[in-house]
Amino acid sequence: MDKLFGFIGTGNMGGALAQAAAKSLQADKLLLADHDGEKARALAKRLNAVYADNAQIANQADYIFIGVKPQMLSELAGELSPLLLARKTPYVLVSMAAGVKIEKLRALFGPAPIIRIMPNIPCRANEGAVLYAACDVSDEALSAFLSAMSAAGRLLPMDEKLFDAGTAVSGCGPAYAFMFIEALADGGVACGLSRKNALTLAAQTLLGSAKLFLEGDTHPEQLKDDVCSPAGSTIQGVRALEQNNFRSALIEAVIASCESTKKLG
Numbered sequence: 001m002d003k004l005f006g007f008i009g010t011g012n013m014g015g016a017l018a019q020a021a022a023k024s025l026q027a028d029k030l031l032l033a034d035h036d037g038e039k040a041r042a043l044a045k046r047l048n049a050v051y052a053d054n055a056q057i058a059n060q061a062d063y064i065f066i067g068v069k070p071q072m073l074s075e076l077a078g079e080l081s082p083l084l085l086a087r088k089t090p091y092v093l094v095s096m097a098a099g100v101k102i103e104k105l106r107a108l109f110g111p112a113p114i115i116r117i118m119p120n121i122p123c124r125a126n127e128g129a130v131l132y133a134a135c136d137v138s139d140e141a142l143s144a145f146l147s148a149m150s151a152a153g154r155l156l157p158m159d160e161k162l163f164d165a166g167t168a169v170s171g172c173g174p175a176y177a178f179m180f181i182e183a184l185a186d187g188g189v190a191c192g193l194s195r196k197n198a199l200t201l202a203a204q205t206l207l208g209s210a211k212l213f214l215e216g217d218t219h220p221e222q223l224k225d226d227v228c229s230p231a232g233s234t235i236q237g238v239r240a241l242e243q244n245n246f247r248s249a250l251i252e253a254v255i256a257s258c259e260s261t262k263k264l265g
Contacts, residue, residue, distance in 0.1 A: 014067025
C-alpha cells in the first residue's frame with residue numbers, strides 16, 4: 001500500500017491502531033506524532049515507523065488519524081485547519097474522539113472526507129472491535145482504510161447515531177471484562193487456587209467463551225444453558241449471580257457509559 005498514514009496522538013488507542021497499521025504498511029508509510037514527543041519517538045522506533053510532527057502529518061498524510069481527547073480537539077483544530085485548507089492533495093480525516101460527531105468535526109477541521117471510528121483496547125492484541133462511519137469517503141479510500149486496519153480486529157460499520165451505544169459496549173466493555181476476570185480469579189483464590197492459575201483460568205475461560213460464540217450461531221442464552229446441568233454446580237452459581245443482580249448491574253453500567261459518552265460531544 002502506497003498511502004501515507006499519519007497518527008496525531010499515540011496514546012492507548014492511537015498507539016494500538018498504529019501498531020495494527022504497521023503490520024500492513026511499509027515502515028516509511030507510517031507517521032507518528034504526539035504532544036509527548038518521547039512517547040511518539042519510542043513507538044516509532046519500536047515499529048520502525050517515522051517520527052513526525054503535527055504539521056508534517058497535516059501536510060503529507062493521506063489518512064490523518066486524530067487520537068486526542070475530545071477536550072483537546074479545538075486547540076488541535078486551530079493548529080491544523082489552516083494547513084488542511086491549504087492542501088492541494090486529497091486526504092481523509094479519521095477521528096477516534098469519543099462522542100464527537102462528524103458534523104462537529106467538519107465545523108472544527110473544515111470540509112473533508114471523514115471516517116469516524118471508535119476502537120477499543122483489545123486492538124493491542126489484534127482482537128479489538130472498531131466501529132466506523134464514513135462520510136463522503138470514496139469506496140477506494142474506505143477499502144484502503146479497512147485493509148490497513150484489518151490487523152486491529154473486527155471492523156464494524158455503524159450508523160453514527162448508534163455510536164454512543166456502541167462505544168458503551170465495546171469501548172467501555174473491556175474495563176468490565178477485566179473486572180470480571182479479576183473477580184472470577186478472586187473466587188478461585190478463595191477456593192484455594194494460586195493467584196497465577198486463577199487469573200489464567202479466568203482469562204482463558206472468557207477468551208474461549210467469546211470465541212465459541214463468535215464462531216458459531218448459537219445464542220448466549222443457549223450456550224449458558226449447555227453448561228448448566230440439572231441440579232449441577234453451575235446453575236447454583238448462576239442463581240447466586242442473579243440474586244446479586246449481575247445482569248442488571250452490567251445493563252446499568254452500559255447505560256451509564258452511553259449517557260456519559262453523549263456528554264463528551
